[in-house]
Amino acid sequence: MVRVAEPVIEVEELARTFHTRRGLFRRPGKEIEAVKGVSFAVERGELFGLLGPNGAGKTTTIKMLITLLLPTGGRARVLGHDVVKDARDVRGKVGYVFGGDRGLYERLSGLDNLRYFAELYGVPPRESKQRVGELLELVGLVGREKERVEGYSRGMRQRLHIARGLLHRPQVLFLDEPSIGIDPVGARELRVTVKNLVESGTTVLLTTHYMFEADELCDRIAVIAQGRIVAQGTPDDLKQQVTTGTVVEIEVFGLPDGVLEKVRAEPDVQSVAVDVQGQAQLLTVHAQPGADVTQAVMAHLEGSRFGRVITRQPTLEDAYIELVNAA
Amino acid sequence: MNSLRLFFVGGLISYRALFGWLSPWILVPTFLFAPLFQIFLFVYIGRTAGVNDDRFFLIGNAVVNAAVPCLFAMGNTIGGERNAGTLPLLIASPAKRVPLFLGRALPVILNGFLVAVFALVVGALLLRVDLPPATWGGIAVAIAACSISCTGLGLLGAAVALRVRETAVMSNIVLGTLIVFAGVNVPVTAMPGWMQGVAQWLPMTHGIHATHDLAAGRSLGSVSGALLTELLLGAFYATLGLTLLRWLEWESRARATLDTA
Numbered sequence: 001m002v003r004v005a006e007p008v009i010e011v012e013e014l015a016r017t018f019h020t021r022r023g024l025f026r027r028p029g030k031e032i033e034a035v036k037g038v039s040f041a042v043e044r045g046e047l048f049g050l051l052g053p054n055g056a057g058k059t060t061t062i063k064m065l066i067t068l069l070l071p072t073g074g075r076a077r078v079l080g081h082d083v084v085k086d087a088r089d090v091r092g093k094v095g096y097v098f099g100g101d102r103g104l105y106e107r108l109s110g111l112d113n114l115r116y117f118a119e120l121y122g123v124p125p126r127e128s129k130q131r132v133g134e135l136l137e138l139v140g141l142v143g144r145e146k147e148r149v150e151g152y153s154r155g156m157r158q159r160l161h162i163a164r165g166l167l168h169r170p171q172v173l174f175l176d177e178p179s180i181g182i183d184p185v186g187a188r189e190l191r192v193t194v195k196n197l198v199e200s201g202t203t204v205l206l207t208t209h210y211m212f213e214a215d216e217l218c219d220r221i222a223v224i225a226q227g228r229i230v231a232q233g234t235p236d237d238l239k240q241q242v243t244t245g246t247v248v249e250i251e252v253f254g255l256p257d258g259v260l261e262k263v264r265a266e267p268d269v270q271s272v273a274v275d276v277q278g279q280a281q282l283l284t285v286h287a288q289p290g291a292d293v294t295q296a297v298m299a300h301l302e303g304s305r306f307g308r309v310i311t312r313q314p315t316l317e318d319a320y321i322e323l324v325n326a327a
Numbered sequence: 328m329n330s331l332r333l334f335f336v337g338g339l340i341s342y343r344a345l346f347g348w349l350s351p352w353i354l355v356p357t358f359l360f361a362p363l364f365q366i367f368l369f370v371y372i373g374r375t376a377g378v379n380d381d382r383f384f385l386i387g388n389a390v391v392n393a394a395v396p397c398l399f400a401m402g403n404t405i406g407g408e409r410n411a412g413t414l415p416l417l418i419a420s421p422a423k424r425v426p427l428f429l430g431r432a433l434p435v436i437l438n439g440f441l442v443a444v445f446a447l448v449v450g451a452l453l454l455r456v457d458l459p460p461a462t463w464g465g466i467a468v469a470i471a472a473c474s475i476s477c478t479g480l481g482l483l484g485a486a487v488a489l490r491v492r493e494t495a496v497m498s499n500i501v502l503g504t505l506i507v508f509a510g511v512n513v514p515v516t517a518m519p520g521w522m523q524g525v526a527q528w529l530p531m532t533h534g535i536h537a538t539h540d541l542a543a544g545r546s547l548g549s550v551s552g553a554l555l556t557e558l559l560l561g562a563f564y565a566t567l568g569l570t571l572l573r574w575l576e577w578e579s580r581a582r583a584t585l586d587t588a
Contacts, residue, residue, distance in 0.1 A: 018583055019582075063415075066419050067419060067580070068415050068418060068419050068580060068585060069580055069583055070577075070580045070581045088421050091419055091420060091421040092421035096416070096419055100412075102411065102412025102413075103411070103412040103413055103415075103416055104411070104412075104413065105344035105345070105411055105413060106411060107343065107344055108340070108343060108344045112340055112343070112344070115336075115340060116337065116340040116341065116344065117416070117420075119332055119333050119336055119337040119340070119422075120333070120337065120416075120417070120420040120421075120422040120427075121420060121421065121422070122329040122333075122421065122422070124329075125332065164416075
């Protein structure tokens with residue numbers, strides 16, 4: 001018998017409309033469809049990315065999945081529990097970390113913040129002490145844990161947020177722009193932490209604006225724009241969806257006349273651009289998807305003096321921008 | 328076990344977390360000096376008006392000051408979470424709401440009790456009002472009952488904070504209502520009928536009345552009815568508060584007002 005893995009997060013046509021009102025009397029109402037029927041599924045142990053511009057509906061989707069918002073349409077299940085009917089079951093098994101400075105008790109120490117959230121999540125007292133110690137070590141706050149949070153830097157607060165989200169060993173972790181405001185070293189450490197969590201079996205749903213972060217971490221990505229999912233797949237799948245193929249960048253010292261036209265006339269070349277950089281000219285050639293034009297372009301430059309030659313694949317950022325702009 | 332820990336440990340930590348905004352520079356004048364000023368004001372008004380019963384004004388104004396932490400700190404259990412940005416985390420936690428919020432009430436009750444006792448003792452010493460030591464125990468029980476019932480009303484205020492952004496204004500109005508209606512400076516029996524009707528449903532009314540009787544030498548048993556009524560009123564408001572919390576929590580998820588009320 002073939003066992004089919006049941007998704008840990010199942011989202012079907014999930015929708016959320018907000019009603020806003022202005023003024024005091026005869027308040028005119030306005031409806032905003034923040035999420036317009038999104039569907040996706042996340043397997044156990046998977047790191048799933050939700051990418052999209054500001055206001056695309058990422059945070060609203062996460063808020064529905066962690067039971068903070070009731071959907072106005074569709075349904076969602078987390079670990080088999082309906083996010084509306086079985087909210088308490090969902091809450092005990094998921095963790096939630098969001099970016100930014102807020103969401104901590106400023107007057108309490110980092111240690112007391114963790115102790116309190118351990119109580120809220122029903123972590124047994126004996127386990128709580130050990131767990132808090134482990135997490136303080138994990139996020140690098142050992143030695144600073146007895147200081148009040150109001151004196152913490154943004155990065156320290158973010159690391160405390162992460163420790164808080166992991167206190168009760170959640171099976172599913174929702175990370176809503178967790179690296180916002182963290183310095184590059186801290187962000188790298190965070191990525192390592194997230195990778196380790198996934199390796200230990202935690203399912204992670206991540207939203208981020210940093211494409212390299214998504215590319216490095218995510219098994220699969222859904223791109224959401226204007227409340228709808230516009231593309232879904234692995235980072236490589238998404239890169240394949242871009243209309244641009246390989247990009248060749250060549251630094252030339254004295255570009256011969258007529259070469260530009262000859263390169264542009266190559267059948268697999270999609271576009272050519274020249275950028276003057278001091279004494280050199282940077283020739284950027286975008287190839288058709290699946291084609292490699294390096295040799296053909298180099299043939300036209302025979303006899304010229306040139307510096308570095310770079311051939312790169314389209315990045316996730318290229319794919320993201322194209323997908324979002326097309327939405 | 329978890330519920331008990333949430334009640335005791337969680338309640339104490341959250342009290343430190345949320346009521347901590349009152350630093351000593353605000354806390355001492357608010358809880359220690361302001362009640363004394365209030366007592367002096369009404370005692371001297373009473374003396375000027377020829378009502379020579381300092382004890383009446385001392386008891387009413389001292390006991391009613393238990394309402395300051397009971398109303399404001401309880402209201403802040405939700406309002407403070409909203410200001411700190413922790414309200415969504417609290418709501419998204421699986422913690423049982425009854426021990427969670429009742430636990431938050433416990434340190435507040437103690438705070439209210441201590442504020443009123445301090446005001447009564449220091450006020451009595453400064454104004455040379457005689458409170459026989461034999462009455463101290465009974466008066467302490469009555470003040471505790473008032474603190475409990477008032478915290479029940481504060482819990483109702485906390486629930487309202489799920490719907491409105493600011494609760495301090497509401498708490499001030501409620502405090503003013505108690506000062507006017509609960510027999511603090513005017514005996515309830517001297518009020519018009521409708522005011523007496525309102526007073527019967529307010530925390531403090533029965534407790535302050537019982538405190539007067541106890542200070543006059545009556546036994547604790549003889550005021551047990553009034554104290555029981557006081558406690559039942561507290562339980563009534565606390566139940567109403569917890570019910571409203573449950574309903575408004577659902578409503579805030581439906582209306583998306585957890586961050587934006």
